[in-house]
Amino acid sequence: MNVKIRVIALAAMGAGISSSAAGQASSSLGVELGVRNHHVVAGMPFAAGSVTRAAATGTSGRLTLGGLVVYDHDLGDFGEADVFAQADVELTPGLAAFVGGSVNNFNLVGGWQTTFEAFAGLAVAAPMNPVVMVVHDFDIGDGTHALLAVGHDVSMGPVTLSTSASLGYNRSYYSDTSGFAYADAGVAAALPFSMVTLTPSVTIQRAIADTFQHLEIVGLTASVTF
Incomplete structure (x- = not known):
């Protein structure tokens, strides 16, 4: 999953289920800095090559605020800067809904351009922690992307091993493709x-639609949570 969608999904599972199950609000602040050979959003590369990415996420109770900036090494400049807000609600024990929006800024030919997105989804506290979410872009992307994601964490002493997989469905979201677009595992x-x-x-990542690509995405991230 790309970093923003993963943050949204994890926030939904954490704030929407865990804190409510415990019967009390939780607060946290996380920051991370990482490098990747590809910057991928909804199965599509949003940079020509490797990038450095910085993200921050703050959660208080059922509200999550986050931001992301991406430095494009080939461009020699920042290529993307986003902020998002998300609210969570527990529907039943172990089932949470989340809804939110984001303001995304891209450094395109001719200068920075801004687009707006809204998203909503469901997160289930079950084996593989399934998350379903739908994102709609109202401007530059001018389309809808749906995602089914699953993941599982295994603790091995101080090390936590996380596995994930997702299936993406596109409807004219930043492309002419409509239908199942890609699947990935990480x-x-x-x-x-x-x-x-x-x-x-x-x-x-393996492409399902002809307009998408097979990709191998390798990264290293340093993070701190307060």
Whole structure:
């Protein structure tokens, strides 16, 4: 999953289910800095090559605010800057809904351009923690993307191994494609070092639609949670 969708999905599972199940609000602030050989959004590369990405996410109770900036190494400049807000609600024990919106800014030919998105979804506290979400872009992307994602974490002493997989459906979202577009599977290992956690990751994406690409995405992220 791309970083923003993964943050949204994890926030939905965490804030929407865990905190309500515990019967109390939770607050946290997380920041991360990472490098990847591809910057992929909804199965599509949004940079020509490798990128450095910085993200911050703050959660208080059922509200999550986040931001992302992407430095495009080939461009030699920042290529993307986004902010999003999300609210969660528990529908039944173990089932949460989330809804939100984002303002996305892209450094395109001719300068920065802004687009707006709205998203909504469901997260289930069940084996493989399934998440279903739909994103609609009202301007530059001018389309809809739907995602089914699953994931599972395994603790091995201080190390947490995370596996994930997702299936993407596109309806004219940043492309002319309508239909199932791609599937991916990934693994990441969270290695704690004092306050900082280093997480190497590998994701294999396979195209379903002809207009999408087979991609191997490799990254390393350093993160801190307060």
